[in-house]
Amino acid sequence: MGSWPLLALVLGFLAGIARGSEPWSNGTQVYSTNANSGSGSNGAFVALTLIQSAAAKGAVCLDGSLPGYHLHRGSGSGSNNWLVNLEGGGWCNDVKSCVFRKGSRRGSSNHMERQLQFTGIMSNRPEENPDFYNWNRVKVRYCDGGSFTGDGADAASGLYFRGQRIWQAAIDDLMAQGMRSASQALLSGCSAGGASAILHCDEFRGMFPSNTRVKCLADAGMFLDSVDIAGRREMRDVFNGIVRLQASGRSLPRSCTSRMDKTSCFFPQNVLPNIQTPTFILNTAYDVWQLQESLAPRTADPRGLWQSCKQNYASCNSNQLQFLNGFRNEMLNAVKGFSGSGQNGVFINSCFAHCQSERQDTWYSSNSPRLGNKRIAEAVGDWFFERGNAKYTDCAYPCDGTCHHLVFKGRHL
Template sequence: MKRKMRRLVGLVALATLALATPGVEAQLLSDLAEAAENLLVRPLEAAWDATFGKAPDAAGTVYLELLPNATETGALCLDGSPAGYWFRKGWGDGKDKWLVFLEGGGWCFNEQDCYERSKTILGSSKQWAQTRSDRSSQIFSADPKENPDFYNWNLVDVAYCDGASFSGNVAEPITVNGEEIYFRGKNILEATVWHLKYGKGMTFATDVVLAGCSAGGLATLLHADWFETRLGPSVKNYKAISFSGFFPDTPNFQGEPWYPSVMKYVYEMQQVDIHSPGCLADNMNEQYKCFFAQNQYRHIKTPVFLANSVYDMYTISVIYNVSQQTIPENENNLVVPYLNDKSRSLWDLISWTGTWWAGKNGGFLHTCFTHCAGCLTDSGWSGVKVDGMSLRDYLGLWLRNQVARTREPCVYTLGEPFQCNPTCPPL
């Protein structure tokens, strides 16, 4: 061991002397990195696995990690508090496999809205729980019967506190009501990846899945290709899963373009940073359109699985503005035909792309009036069936590089019970 340490020290000295010599420093630094890994990192990793790389307690507890260098890296929530994530170490054959999950929670649509959001857990880390149970989501479960594909992977549940799908990139804080508000979502994502690699061992990952739900599902589509560029050479399998992240760019039931206009404002307000050369080039004069799933999805190069309802609850109630409070009684008969038309339009937006049909990709499109239920609830994860298989079943096939793609969804009936899939929860 002493001999190896002397070799490491010698390499450090040689590398320092060679930095000014073209063509020499690269090999020395490579040797230095290899020696450091063998002498320092691998033993530390082995010690960590021996102590913590075991099956979790009965509650499947995940633990909060605030980013220690948040101020220096700009990885700050809306209120300036440090961003972070909940973590559980993988074990067994999952010790080098990583599920990085981006939480959702909508967006803040203007400066005042972001200020108000900064007083909540969606804009500040000050009141985040120190621990969570894996029961908060089925995809987090440590039970192999419930979650056969991810149960023993390293779990990273990235907290959402920037209000723009981990995409804001404004250098200086703005002032609202006399207080500073930070738009640093992209910094949060960058600093999180760095901390996972050099603080938690993701440098040695062999398999990585980036996933997210709702605003986090959109973030997954926006950043899937960029995220891969931040991973190490040990990663052999990298994929992305978007749950309920496909929000269409469309007018609402009343014919007003509310959602497109507010998302354009968010894009400009937070100076959204999206690494997608193809999409940005296709929308050269309207690059904010790359903040919409339908435009970003067609340009994703990462193998991607899309899990979405064509009657998504958030989309219907917020984007379409369809609810008991917003629809006059004399127009009730128009609602089901309107929703059916929208469901077909959503299917077209998805299926008319090469992304949907690419052999490496998969998807589970259903008709349940839910939002994020696929990864969060028993019914959405394993109860709802399309052609006799659940979302969990389709995901399992896709992770094994098999064909896993549902057909065109059915449409609502014009009479009771309206729902066309009997396995969906009641409306």
């Protein structure tokens, strides 16, 4: 298995992409996109609120600091609607990687930005976010390293695995802020936050009266239990470490753990078949995070034969594209039964990307990715408000000319 402190940097970088920070460099790597427009937004900057009641509940970050969220109040027709977005940013699956993580914003509120700009689905501007701009919009910060599922500790290392308690403390606090009387509520997230949205979806639904419209949106959260280029299952090893270290098993959906092992139930693909709440899966068929760290990690590619392909999709040879198309088929098969339900939605495009709902250029702009002539924001809005069909799957690469592909320039982390 590769270095998870190093992986945390990669995931932090990709989370930066989701917030629209391009171009970006840490001295070794620069990110760019082949799209013409950037991901700039005029969305509001929203202050961090620490959850003061969390400590008494043992709901603390990896280092014991208070968890928090950013809340931008709704107005007008959206004043009684709530969008709760779970921040992503990878995981830690052993003591070493969690100790590393607790010294960053991914493990401690002491290192979190005091303000975040809300872009994409979080934007407060109708021209950037037509359906949700005037809702109460909340970004719940991610500081537990276990997709808001852990419930344990490691006293020797000073680590607290309290993701499930953080989730509950945040929801309790938001309920007291007015969410209890919501007319409509949407739980969303991207990357590890997208996986969280699936794992907590039915739980979120159960917190509201039956007459409240409640749905879930998972962006880039479909981490598949796939075989990598060396024939190993990297993600299964990672998720098994998380579940064991953080005692996540009892927080995972019982609809899954009653029929499968706990590690399998950390994979969203195994939770989807029994999910009861209307859910929308937004994903790329060629997810660059999974390409970088799950399908072709360094440990599986000691000769670096995949290095060019991982940095620039245009450099992939025919055999590599064949392997990636096998992954695409796995992705489509994972949502096949799920997408057959009229209450669910899918938007799976054939782009080399990761997280598309929180970037302005991919969520809703003049040249955003489209399927069926629908931008992502339009497809999600149609699904949530039941305005029509919301099931879109792309043909295989390179047929889609609307993609915003990610290209990594320079040495890979």
